[in-house]
Amino acid sequence: MAVDTTPATPAGQAPAQRPRTASRLRLxxxxxxxxxxxxxxxxxxxxxTVEGFASxxxxxxxxxxxxxxxxxxxxxxxxxxxxEIDLSVASTVGLSSAVMGxxxxxxxxxETVIPLCLLLGAxxxxxxxxxxxxxxxPSLAVTIGTLALYRGLAFVVLGDRAVADFPRSxxxxxxxxxxxTGIPVVVVPLLFLVLLTGVVLHATPIGRSLYAMGNxxxxxxxxxxxxxxxxxxxxxVTGVVSALGGIYWTLRYxxxxxxxxxGLELQVIAAILLGGVSIFGGRGGLLGVLAGALxxxxxxxxxxxxxxxADVLNIVTGGLLVVAVVAPQVAARVRSRTRARPAGPPSAxxxxxAPDAHPSTDPAAQVPADxxxxx
Amino acid sequence: MTSFLxxxxxxxxxxxxxxxALVLTTAACGGTTRGEEETTSNGGGxxxxxxxxxxxxxxxxxxxxxxxxxxxxxSVASAGAEAATGEFQGQYTETGPSEASASSQVSYIxxxxxxxxxxxxxxxxxPNAICSALDQARxxxxxxxxxxxxxxxxxxxxxxxxxxxxxIAQTQVDLIAEQTGGQGQVAILSATAxxxxxxxxxxxxxxxxxxxxxxxxxxxxxxxxxxxxxSFQETQGLLQTYPxxxxxxxxxxxxxxxxxxxxxxxxxxxxxALTGLxxxxxxxxxxxxxxVQSFALWNPEELGYLAAYAGxxxxxxxxxxxxxxxxxxxxxxxxxxxxDGVVVLGDPTVFTAENIDxxxx
Numbered sequence: 001m002a003v004d005t006t007p008a009t010p011a012g013q014a015p016a017q018r019p020r021t022a023s024r025l026r027l028x029x030x031x032x033x034x035x036x037x038x039x040x041x042x043x044x045x046x047x048x049t050v051e052g053f054a055s056x057x058x059x060x061x062x063x064x065x066x067x068x069x070x071x072x073x074x075x076x077x078x079x080x081x082x083x084e085i086d087l088s089v090a091s092t093v094g095l096s097s098a099v100m101g102x103x104x105x106x107x108x109x110x111e112t113v114i115p116l117c118l119l120l121g122a123x124x125x126x127x128x129x130x131x132x133x134x135x136x137x138p139s140l141a142v143t144i145g146t147l148a149l150y151r152g153l154a155f156v157v158l159g160d161r162a163v164a165d166f167p168r169s170x171x172x173x174x175x176x177x178x179x180x181t182g183i184p185v186v187v188v189p190l191l192f193l194v195l196l197t198g199v200v201l202h203a204t205p206i207g208r209s210l211y212a213m214g215n216x217x218x219x220x221x222x223x224x225x226x227x228x229x230x231x232x233x234x235x236x237v238t239g240v241v242s243a244l245g246g247i248y249w250t251l252r253y254x255x256x257x258x259x260x261x262x263g264l265e266l267q268v269i270a271a272i273l274l275g276g277v278s279i280f281g282g283r284g285g286l287l288g289v290l291a292g293a294l295x296x297x298x299x300x301x302x303x304x305x306x307x308x309x310a311d312v313l314n315i316v317t318g319g320l321l322v323v324a325v326v327a328p329q330v331a332a333r334v335r336s337r338t339r340a341r342p343a344g345p346p347s348a349x350x351x352x353x354a355p356d357a358h359p360s361t362d363p364a365a366q367v368p369a370d371x372x373x374x375x
Numbered sequence: 376m377t378s379f380l381x382x383x384x385x386x387x388x389x390x391x392x393x394x395x396a397l398v399l400t401t402a403a404c405g406g407t408t409r410g411e412e413e414t415t416s417n418g419g420g421x422x423x424x425x426x427x428x429x430x431x432x433x434x435x436x437x438x439x440x441x442x443x444x445x446x447x448x449x450s451v452a453s454a455g456a457e458a459a460t461g462e463f464q465g466q467y468t469e470t471g472p473s474e475a476s477a478s479s480q481v482s483y484i485x486x487x488x489x490x491x492x493x494x495x496x497x498x499x500x501x502p503n504a505i506c507s508a509l510d511q512a513r514x515x516x517x518x519x520x521x522x523x524x525x526x527x528x529x530x531x532x533x534x535x536x537x538x539x540x541x542x543i544a545q546t547q548v549d550l551i552a553e554q555t556g557g558q559g560q561v562a563i564l565s566a567t568a569x570x571x572x573x574x575x576x577x578x579x580x581x582x583x584x585x586x587x588x589x590x591x592x593x594x595x596x597x598x599x600x601x602x603x604x605x606s607f608q609e610t611q612g613l614l615q616t617y618p619x620x621x622x623x624x625x626x627x628x629x630x631x632x633x634x635x636x637x638x639x640x641x642x643x644x645x646x647x648a649l650t651g652l653x654x655x656x657x658x659x660x661x662x663x664x665x666x667v668q669s670f671a672l673w674n675p676e677e678l679g680y681l682a683a684y685a686g687x688x689x690x691x692x693x694x695x696x697x698x699x700x701x702x703x704x705x706x707x708x709x710x711x712x713x714x715d716g717v718v719v720l721g722d723p724t725v726f727t728a729e730n731i732d733x734x735x736x
Binding site: 051052055057058061065104105107108109110111112155159160161162164165167170171172175249253254255257258259260261262263300301304305307309310311313314 | 406407408409410444445468470471472473474476477478481482483485486489490491501502503504505506507527567568569574
């Protein structure tokens with residue numbers, strides 16, 4: 001279930017102080033079992049009922065559509081776990097794409113352009129981080145501002161032009177498959193980044209400190225975590241990864257444009273929330289996020305193959321998201337009523353569901369953490 | 376909590392980044408630069424020779440992919456394509472993204488290709504972004520016809536041009552000149568900033584006006600993104616910024632309808648001329664109430680109809696997209712493929728209070 005490494009810990013306590021071998025073993029395996037189950041179920045049903053869904057070629061198309069979403073979801077999950085948000089990721093994609101196009105157009109080699117774009121991403125992330133951690137402004141407000149600002153800058157850089165004469169060898173690589181399987185080659189480096197992020201989030205003191213500050217920033221600070229510094233670098237990493245997404249986006253579509261990836265931030269956040277990460281911070285796992293992104297992508301893909309109109313498609317994915325966010329809350333309320341006592345410990349902040357508020361749909365998760373190390 | 380941003384750390388960080396960038400830059404000398412690589416033309420289409428007498432196969436699967444769904448213009452074009460598909464007894468599907476963005480079309484092209492569609496009819500949101508997807512679809516056996524807004528000619532078999540750029544640009548400039556007396560400030564309300572065809576027309580309009588109507592001054596181009604509300608607000612903004620505006624040209628159906636709605640409810644009604652490309656059904660009330668004197672458009676139904684027949688001719692092998700080939704397009708008669716695989720529909724029709732009731736689209 002979407003739990004931190006110590007699911008039965010009252011939300012107010014810093015789980016960082018209680019590393020256990022059992023929780024380490026669970027690692028990625030502790031991700032959101034419900035959403036993963038739904039994904040597997042959906043894939044099986046779609047493979048059996050939707051013509052053309054279960055083919056290598058279609059899997060390739062599906063994966064290409066979710067690659068950038070998964071990529072950006074990695075650092076953004078960490079940001080959201082700490083209780084912050086970064087809405088400027090898609091605009092960072094657009095700006096780095098525009099800058100990439102402009103630099104390439106002016107004759108720089110791609111091997112120079114790409115590091116420069118990553119550097120730009122780091123700077124854009126640092127701007128967000130500076131406003132949030134140094135000036136103490138709410139990240140929602142800051143990144144709504146930079147969402148507009150970075151997109152505006154992208155149009156300043158490239159205007160209404162599109163740069164599209166990138167070398168064929170690069171753009172073909174971006175969509176090529178491994179051997180004849182149809183699985184895109186970019187999935188390999190992406191998997192590496194997924195594993196890296198998973199280990200950092202679920203098996204290191206850094207990861208535990210992220211959950212700690214998401215649960216209670218004050219408690220985290222008193223336990224010796226440098227909250228500001230950690231968050232600052234999280235925003236920087238998010239900027240770099242978004243710029244990487246911009247570079248890949250540009251090569252994948254072979255077109256650098258200022259309006260690239262417009263609205264992508266909502267798809268990324270939707271995948272993260274669908275994956276069971278709490279928007280209030282402190283709760284969620286990376287496996288759930290991965291499953292959430294793949295589920296949204298698969299639903300889209302399967303419904304498109306069934307000729308479902310785009311409007312209905314939006315309704316379905318939107319509805320799915322609402323259910324994913326509302327269901328755990330409803331479940332927690334129902335359970336607290338049947339137990340005739342609050343689900344969370346009294347010390348838990350009321351605005352935030354207790355860590356075990358989620359899993360009434362997942363009976364195993366109600367077993368105390370100490371007894372389910374093998375799960 | 377903010378000690379990490381101390382001067383020493385910042386300096387260290389900045390120096391590190393600068394060094395890294397420098398190293399990378401110098402290390403990359405002799406890397407991949409622009410214009411170095413020859414693009415190899417490789418559409419998936421077979422370079423077979425044409426057989427003008429080939430029969431259109433039965434049950435041809437025709438997929439229609441507009442820039443976005445719920446756009447009245449494309450709905451009419453779709454009706455034309457569906458009618459044509461019915462005439463040659465094919466299977467017709469309409470699909471498409473809900474927002475007109477370059478990348479959103481790609482997954483729909485992939486879907487059509489995966490469904491084994493024989494003919495893909497599409498209007499491109501970006502001339503290059505959908506290229507690789509179209510190439511893949513063509514190597515999987517689909518014939519690709521673009522209409523309304525073209526891709527890179529390498530990526531499709533045939534492009535149905537609704538009218539020549541010159542014809543469209545000159546018609547609209549002539550209309551605005553007629554309504555403003557050939558002088559004053561003129562603004563353009565376009566679709567998205569990247570729309571291929573709108574940008575070409577705007578450039579041609581400015582060129583033509585500079586030559587023919589030197590007293591017309593083009594003061595601004597604003598973008599309503601083919602969204603009704605945004606186009607409405609941009610019109611409002613134009614009139615606030617340029618109080619002396621004599622006329623607005625909106626070369627997009629969404630834009631002209633939104634602009635007309637704003638003008639008809641404002642003090643500028645009848646004062647500021649409005650023309651452009653609109654559909655008779657959307658513009659009828661504004662022509663009748665005097666907000667708009669005249670506007671133009673080709674018949675999108677015929678455009679879709681012709682595109683479907685061109686796709687069928689490709690699938691049947693009647694044409695391959697080479698210059699000089701001819702094919703029959705049902706009740707529209709015979710068409711000839713011009714250079715670069717372009718087929719031209721014809722000149723735009725001008726709609727006024729006299730003739731608007733003869734059209735229903």
